[in-house]
Amino acid sequence: MDYDIKDIGLATTGQLRIEWASKSMPVLNSIKERFSKDKPLSGLRISACLHITTETAVLARTLKAGGASVALCASNPLSTQDDVAASLVAVDKIPVFAIKGEDTDTYYSHILSPLKNMPNLTMDDGADLVSSLHFIALDKWDDVSQGIREWGLSLTQGERNALIAGVMGGTEETTTGVIRLRSMERDNVLQFPVISVNDANTKHLFDNRYGTGQSTIDGIIRATNRLLAGSHFVVCGYGWCGRGVAARAKGHGAKVIICEVDPLKALEAVMDGFDVMPIAKAAKIGDFFCTLTGDINAISKEHFLDMRDGAIISNSGHFNVELDLPGLAEVSTSRRKIREFVEEYTLQNGNRVYLLGEGRLINLAAAEGHPSSVMDMSFANQALSMEYLSKEHKNLDKRVYPVPLIIDQEIARLKLVSMGVEIDSLTPEQEKYLSSWEMGT
Ligand code: NAI
Secondary structure, three states, rough: OOOOOHHHHHHHHHHHHHHHHHHOOHHHHHHHHHHHHHOOOOEEEEEEOOHHHHHHHHHHHHHOOOOEEEEEEOOOOOOOOOHHHHHHHHOOOEEOOOOOOOOOHHHHHHHHHHHHOOOOEEEEEOHHHHHHHHHHOOOOOOOOOOOOHHHHHHOHHHHHHHHHHHHEEEEEEEEEHHHHHHHHHHOOOOOOEEEEEHHHHHHHHHHHHHHHHHHHHHHHHHHHOOOOOOOOOEEEEEHHHHHHHHHHHOOOOEEEEEEEHHHHHHHHOOOOOOEEEEEHHOOOOOOOOEOOOOOOOEEEEEHHOOOOOOOOOEOOOOOHHHHHHHHHHHHHEEEEEEEOOEEEEEEOOOOEEEEEEHHHHHHHHHHOOOOHHHHHHHHHHHHHHHHHHHHHHHHHOOOEEEEOHHHHHHHHHHHHHHHOOOOOOOHHHHHHHHHHOOOOO
């Protein structure tokens, strides 16, 4: 079996950590049990580009139990848990191509490896796998790394067409990936149906909000060991992730400031009790900064120069482009690593600012990503969407689809059951009342 990981010797630690995560993933485990019996993914090849974490390992095992052959690569150079990668290879015999801290060329050569498997189904977190596949098939080489270009060009056009024609469909985990896929759909280049797992209610309302909220604060605290209480904590972007981080920072006693571009979100932040202001103003006040916008340069060069001496800067959005890092380097006279995941930049004006985790998603770079209990729902959506695509792909167009409502609702129901929470159901009288317009008082 071909694979590329840091050290196979880490497998035992990884196995124990996967076991620990699995205990908080009852919904995914119930799907795994059914998959083991029914084998709905029998004979299918799944190539997945995900953060290589303990929860991803539980998902990969579920897909394998369903009969699929699975190959994994990382969806971010800094998010891989090397012991988990080792355990997947050594114990589960699942090929993994991911090493924490890999450089950009290695990252893309790792994306290539599961593509060479000629996947029937793809799974993405940020759309790097699907976009690479499309660049190869569509003969577009401008934005691909050298490794991908070389391999792609070694295939005939017929082979490249066959590569993409063999894909029944894919899934996408995160907001940024969905934005990229919608743009592919708009440009009429998307070659197979993709299900936007991110848009399922049982995904973004919980994973993006509570998962990113808790784990981002966890990453910032692990990296810095600084006290949040009494500090000014600036959150850029008040979407599902931003509101989770803002709520948790407030819970730690920080004075939270929100920067937004959408008037509706900004208004919500105001009414949730936060200070709202442009980044140009917030830059002068903040002790901590965290971007979660899915956008480019939410904090730019001039903002770094306005920051207080000692300001701590992080990003928890999908790509590190949310921070203008080339701009930061430009206005700095020197930089040094001061502790793990903390780099000190001395600016031209003599102030020092501290960049966490190279600007990569801080919850995965310096902590362990989302808690398993929340990934239980996100990955239940992934597993059931794979099953759905394998059955329904012939009836789907080359578009971005939502997770079918019936799957979303079933996951919410199963999660409640697993938590021992009972709820009411509508009486026939209430059902009638809610569906009729004739009844008033
Ligand atoms: P969202 O679309 O719900 O929210 C993004 C918000 O940022 C929007 O309200 C938008 O108006 C605002 N925004 C855009 N440009 C801005 C700018 N220049 N300045 C200030 N605000 C701006 O997206 P969501 O779900 O909150 O995701 C945000 C990012 O986090 C995405 O890149 C997503 O892929 C990523 N993500 C990261 C996770 C992690 O584990 N760290 C988990 C889930 C998502």
